[in-house]
Amino acid sequence: MKVVDKMNASIKAGTTFFSFEFFPPRTDEGVENLFDRQDRMASYGPTFCDVTWGAGGSTAELTLEIASKMQNMICVETMMHLTCTNMPTEKLDDALKQLKQCGIQNVLALRGDPPKGQATFQAVEGGFASALDLVKYIRAKHGSHFGITVSGYPEAHPDIIVDDPQQMDKNYWADLHYLKDKIDAGGEVIITQLFYDVERFLKFEKDCRSIGIKCPIVPGIMPIMTYGGFQRMTGFCKTHVPPHISEALERVKDSDEALKNLGIDLGTAMCKRLLDAGAPGLHMYTLNLERSAVSILENLGLISKSKVTRPLPWRRPATDKRAQEQVRPIFWSNRPKSYLSRTSDWDEFPTGRWGNAKSPAYGTLSDYQFMRRHSCSGKWLQKARSAWGESLSSVDDVIKVFVSYCSGRVEVLPWSESMGMMTETNQIQKQLLQLNQRGFLTINSQPRIDGAPSSDPHVGWGGPNGYVYQKAYVEFFCSPQRWHSLQTRLKGAQSLTYMAVDAAGDLQSNIGPSEVNAVTWGVFPAKEVVQPTVVDPQSFTVWKDEAFQLWETEWGKLYEPESESHKVVTDIASTWFLVSVVDNDYVSGDLFKWFDEESANGHA
């Protein structure tokens, strides 16, 4: 979707939008850390995130890869910068083609800085000399397909900032008319260069309107995070710094922490003035950092850690292709990126009833270019070994790791792409802990919910005035002995449906092979019942390969192939069962009592 449409919808609804800008990190580990950060920041619901093109297009390939993952794995509406620097037509054509392919519809068209070693900008052979040329070319070649954003300079482009006030005024207005040309050529949104003088932005905005620019004008905000960085940036951009800001900074410049906090306070005050004066939204230059940008938005009441509103329990990529996606198997709920990757070839997404999906094949796990690339790095191996055991002498050592994960002492397990357990599982943390202590190694679960308001901060999702429901769910590995003993007890449990399978594919279940169980659903005004999460044998069979494989590819590889530790892991992977249990009585069931031998026998 074009960001201009999202902005206009926000303006119409009387809400304030915000967005985050990132740049391509220089190291692989930096890239992976960025994805983790974006993952968290995306949960606040930015209207879009953008990624810069890197100086001189040097990071073109990496930028495209990051943009694609942002759009398709982080699931945030993504805008990619494009500059003219070192950019012949073929290279631009190629970049736009790739954007189309990965479902990105938004670009920020810039001239960019002169190539290294050159003082002034000159177009490359067969390339573009200005952002205006770029906008015109994209529109000529791709019609209205792309949403095009352009840069606005509240204090004029640094290249034309001069000391002579009369000349400066001329230059300022020439710059404004050039901006108008970019809009007339097809630019739809203006994001401004960073500034610290709100008055200058307000004048700029007024001046834009006076020459007929009607599109959204979004102030670009760069929170002050370090003293040195601030000095360099304002110098480079020739940004006017109001005296009260410089003076305040001078007072705390020796304390990094104090300066950062001051930056948040100053940023908050500045943004508040902008919003009060009518700015429709805020564009945050994050410098790939989280705290300052997020704190400012929190101070403004635009985001709240306890009030994350989710349209669905899971995050859907903002691409047209997946716009109809309504249903997902529960199995990947802790590995959404793996799911997205393995379904990326699907032409059509199951809409509503899962059973109607034409059973498209899941991509193989090996096709999946794992996001957490640092899992191959020495640092990661070291961290993983310290969390999952320098060595393992028996199954009990593995059980201890799962128990530690439940109590929060271990942050990550191979079956989860994110750090820590989901907040909603807090409700059943005690029960999960007991399960793991009993040797049922849980990798996925949800508590039962019998009609919570859709606005509930932990389990709510969807629109207002709805009710959401969940059937209690737990999925775990356990030894064949434990499984057979549990299975006997489950025969007394009328409301429970289960599937158990070992690595070889021996499936034991008390439901039919084509049954699809909706385990999360929501009822909303004037809507059909939305049922976004299901449990079904077909996808379970696909998932189990991935689940068993992760023992080896993530955990086993920490140890020497012939070691005892390695054997402990591979023994589990080759002999244990993966079990999925749903308690269909979401009104009054108690899923966990069946794992307690005494309690279960009392009820059976």
Added chain:
Amino acid sequence: MKVVDKMNASIKAGTTFFSFEFFPPRTDEGVENLFDRQDRMASYGPTFCDVTWGAGGSTAELTLEIASKMQNMICVETMMHLTCTNMPTEKLDDALKQLKQCGIQNVLALRGDPPKGQATFQAVEGGFASALDLVKYIRAKHGSHFGITVSGYPEAHPDIIVDDPQQMDKNYWADLHYLKDKIDAGGEVIITQLFYDVERFLKFEKDCRSIGIKCPIVPGIMPIMTYGGFQRMTGFCKTHVPPHISEALERVKDSDEALKNLGIDLGTAMCKRLLDAGAPGLHMYTLNLERSAVSILENLGLISKSKVTRPLPWRRPATDKRAQEQVRPIFWSNRPKSYLSRTSDWDEFPTGRWGNAKSPAYGTLSDYQFMRRHSCSGKWLQKARSAWGESLSSVDDVIKVFVSYCSGRVEVLPWSESMGMMTETNQIQKQLLQLNQRGFLTINSQPRIDGAPSSDPHVGWGGPNGYVYQKAYVEFFCSPQRWHSLQTRLKGAQSLTYMAVDAAGDLQSNIGPSEVNAVTWGVFPAKEVVQPTVVDPQSFTVWKDEAFQLWETEWGKLYEPESESHKVVTDIASTWFLVSVVDNDYVSGDLFKWFDEESANGHA
């Protein structure tokens, strides 16, 4: 579906099946009464119903029409009899073609009686001489498409019953071997001729098994209803009547009522013995009457008026074509036959999400050959006039009729195809009464239900161990003044969504044109949420034409075109609004308070 498959499923599940046999009545009114009766009897869940071919095929056309309506409007699995009498090949081909067209898959293949005036059976030119020929022909021509049932004669075919015991024994075994031939040729089920001596059936069943007949053998039961009828029937069929039965009948033969009750008791005892001895089901020869057959099944505990189990809130025809039908608009819930007729051309049924339906066009109301044909008869007009008013002098007279309908003093209104209100509306009868007294003429409604057990006798449906839900719904006609005043009040009602339209099509609504609101849904173990009833503007727009038209075609036509009474009706139809209101708060909403001016203002 073939009845043999349904029978085998019942046998496998350890349940007892039953079926009802009817014959084509001689008068139009008789036919319409039969449909009403079948409608009620179908709600008990017979495995199938069958209709006879009439002596000598004289009622062929009527039989086909009745069978088609049974299958497609009454929505019961239907079996049609076919006899050889006066049946050349072309006529049979034509009948089978018609059966295929209307989705009937089951036939009962009989030789039939000799044509009138002939003493023994002779095939017509180019026709069939025996049921065996018929079975062979159907299998040769149509492969396994049709389910074929054949007749079994526990006391041998009447034609070959003789006094000489030795010859009789020979004849009996010859008849059995002929039956075996019919099964070998493709017969799948045996239904027996009526009998009153259970021992003879049990011997017959045993003898059948002894010669290798393996298919279901279903005893045919004709409850004794009149003394004369019983005498004629047993004489004609040469049926052995055990002395205890004849003696008991002789004692009460002078009282019709006593005899009928005795017939029920004797039938119950006889069936109980049959079931105890292992009969898998019962085939009831109803003679188009309800009480005896239903009472016997009730006595046996096979059916219960308070425990009707419905797979869905509405009844779906048992045809392959509609097997996927999962969703219906609420508007036709009191006129299911009209809905079935107007959607009979749909190739595909909306599965799951209504919005995905390719919006097939509804057939026009005039295409709809109204089931209640007697509505054209003088008798019906008289009855309708006495219920809806010999004359109307003002709207108040119309209001009185609706109020009487709510209190049960009027049995039927033009907007309902069945007699009396649905049992679930009893819960809101008081509120509906008040609404009608206030001039909101209700034609459709349902109470809110927040998770009732799916086994609830009034509102339950679907499988066991589920929970069903409903959003409160009411639909009514009211004057423009009442509507505008109500609409103002509804602005204060956050949880209410409404659509109002007049005959000219002026639609006023607080929901989008493509919103689909599920107002009935159920949550079941190991299933997706089933949402069989929806409210949506698209079908409302189709329905409103029908709803407004019924004022004239059903009610207005009771009066002279220029009369005051006629004007009262046409004025309503041309100026009033049809309004549909849903309360989306099924957990704690009170839909009706908004109709009470004082109460609503207090809340607004």
